[in-house]
Amino acid sequence: MKKINIGGVPEHFNLAWYLTLTERAYEKEGISLRWKDYPGGTGAMCKALRSEKIDIAVILTEGIIKDIIDGNPSKIVQTFVQSPLIWGIHVAADSKYKTIEDLKGTEAAISRYGSGSHLMAYINAENNGWDTENLDFEVINNLEGAIDGLNKGKGDYFMWEHFTTKPLVDQGIFRRIADCPTPWPCFVIAVRTELLEEDEETVKTILDIINATTSEFKDIPMIDQTIATRYEQQLEDVQEWLSLTEWSQELIDEETITKVQNKLLNLDIIPEKWDYDQLTYKIS
Structure with a gap:
């Protein structure tokens, strides 16, 4: 059983991960995927990726781009939520x-x-x-x-x-x-470069499983009530959130990467811009 650690914020955006873990979808493919909540958000996850406490992070686009440029040995493999936060x-x-x-x-x-x-x-x-x-x-x-x-x-x-x-x-x-x-898609999936180099196939399997769920997430029966109960939200708020939120199953595009970097550079948050393939990794 291949052991992989993944982290994300304990929010409704990540319910699809909880559902696939509950179904033991990864175990059926020989993967022991362990989820860890990060209430501290992107900064805490960047630190966890660097220290190898997690292998994968569901993380804010602008935050991981900044941290990769600052030396985080990870790459973006996919957009997770296409809509803005x-x-x-x-x-x-x-x-x-x-x-x-x-x-x-x-x-x-x-x-x-x-x-x-x-x-x-x-x-x-x-x-x-x-x-x-x-x-x-x-x-x-x-x-x-x-x-x-x-x-x-x-x-x-x-x-x-x-x-x-x-x-x-x-x-x-x-x-x-x-x-x-946010002026861009809000969440991406980032993976430690070492794992990508050693075992791209396992990462691909994980993405295939989560993408199958997010592509049909809004069609899950009573999903609005499930979210409202689990995250202690009002049903009408959940329904509004669902109407505004779109998941993605694709690698973030070069235009978006450029847009984020231009904004971060103009604000003096990053010292330089990196090439698209320095920040991303296409799973074959």
Whole structure:
């Protein structure tokens, strides 16, 4: 049995992985696939890939591109979610800040440097014409850290996926000021280069299994109710999320890689652009 470790955020985007694991789909192909939740998000997964704690990550596009350029020995093998990620911009429920403009010059709470919440703070700042060279950050580790931190004055605003945080908005823990969608497909699948070189066939088998599920994910009977129950979401919120979300079974294209790198370079987040084949790997 080939042992492979994989990581991702414990969110509804990754339910397809849970379903295939529950069905023992990988074991039937001689693969022991072990899933690990990463509430800390992309920054935590980049660290885990580098330290070989995981072999595969379902990870934010902009985050892994930055980290590969920074030395992470991994490559993107596929887009996982084709649609943008809708980042909600949140403040504590009793915060004095009411609008996006009120947040100019304030401190962004982020899970860690290099995370989506960190990189998207730059995108949001640029969208609003702020000075991106003088942004201030407070590291709060994860969503739980933000719940505790924002209400204690650790950071002024926090960016996290809209539907994941919707229950916290409904409960009056956060107040959402606005949304900031990613300008590109949000999640990709990245694999350590060593595994690709040693056992591409196992990676291909894993992708074949997950792609068979995501290609028919929306047609699974009562999938909206399953998601609502498992992730403690309102049914109407899940239905809206499903209407906005599209999975992919293809390798990310060169145009998208260029678009992401151009944005990261302009924001001074990466020092240089890399060629398409330095960042991606096509499974044959």
